[in-house]
Amino acid sequence: MAVSGFEGFEKRLELQFTSNNHSVNPIGLRQLDFQSLEQILHKVQCTVVSALGNHHFDSYVLSESSLFVYPTKIIIKTCGTTQLLKSVQPFIIHAENLNLRLIAIRYTRGSFIFPLAQPHPHTSFHEEVVYLKNNIPQYLCYKKASVIPSKLTSHSWHVFSAGIAEFSDDVPYTVEVCMTDLDQTLARKFFRHPNDGKNADSAGKEMTQISGINRINPNAKICDFAFDPCGYSMNGIDGDRYSTIHVTPEDGFSYASFECVGSIYNDDVAEMVKKAVKVFGAGTVSVATTSASHVTCMRIKGAIEKLGMKSRSCSMDEFPAAGTVVFQTFKKRDDN
Template structure:
């Protein structure tokens, strides 16, 4: 059994002088938006500054002036982005950023990054960049090309862990595992003092978490299947500083760090990435919308030979 854990991601900034995403849109609007990409809202939490929806495939966060949505599996996030643009109007949108990373099972997807940005090009003029090597881990970023300039204080972080340790995979695929047990194993509570938490354990396994505190947020999504294990963290908390704690638990064979407007990325990587990992790719560039984007892929060098993986050639074989 396998599942495509890698997310597609969109952030849309609106003109808060014209409308408020928190005050002017009912939950039914967000439910319709999510349904456009073939996902559903499972639950939500909120405070005065943010509303966080836990989805059947990842998460949606809404602030007064922006939304952030991540979806995994074979969802078609681009459909939700188009729906938002059509319903709200281009004149009220200040910036669209759309990301898509390399996938385990790209052939299962309904579209590729190129298809998606062609759809976006019907509404907004933009530029696209690739961070990372094409034959390895990489992340595509499309951004609207206009006069919008991001604040230097607008920082976000992504930590994407691949091929987690077999013992971690074994724990996270234990039958009837509770959310509390997963939080304890991932040492999440120590990261999130004072945060409001909403989480969900999927059957037969898989886990998602949203956490908010003021305008701060953290979302975690766990695909623990050993053949395609993937765990993602997305936050405006500094995940580079939290990397040692996360990596000690998951012990992945490789991981990516993606940062927006973290100008001390070189020093942070030197200080916080454990020495057993070596960098495979380091890329940094500035987008025309003012964001400084950093991408780093680290691998744990293999020093002994392992065994080949036996494959099940019966049935549909979608994973082959």
């Protein structure tokens, strides 16, 4: 917890592995037992509060955001003052014990609201990059670190990627949405009522319903959790695709995030982003789309503008191991 308030902006880490002997185990990383995951999360300074899985992957709602475990991929994002990058080495070691080798890594985050509250190794992006380079294999030769600025706001997007090969455009793309200055009336839906008689799961389900989060992707199976006295997290599972939402509703540093994945074979992501943004009525919205075509970014832009928001900035950068990252920012039209 920061002195001024809770840090909503998440740090996100994605690790991609492959089999060492070319015989891919269909379960792969999902063989990691719960105790091993808990030990890794203890280093990060968070815990599992709820879980859900299907044939494709396992999903965990954390005390500070989310963890997704696929047979050859791990995605973990945490907020607050967690030390996310301390999970890199443990995940690599556990994967090696399962005969899996790291072939790509991507770390992303926005600009912290309370940067001075962040502990090592997150006191600066430079420190994070140095830490990453010191804790990943040297054979990941396609490395790049960059801060993608927003031209008209103070918010920037930080990206580090590394891999054994250049990016292939046939992989799913990731959309990360960060929302600040939430509409106070909408944000109040994520506060618990004192002595409401509900547990975290039932209160979370109620928040999912009354906020309209359940309508963002009606096909998704949702695992939700309400924190006390306020705050909310959910993971959605739709086949091999995930989505996730995290809410810090306190006035003065309110924040919500939405993340999902898509592919060139479906075009429903822009509509999902529009629905997610509408849930929170944020004053400022930033969207980072990784490894996506410009068509996808334009669809997202058009969808958000239909909500009465104005595009204020669009910047992009190329990463050898991750592809194109497009960073867009939007503000309410009535804001100066």
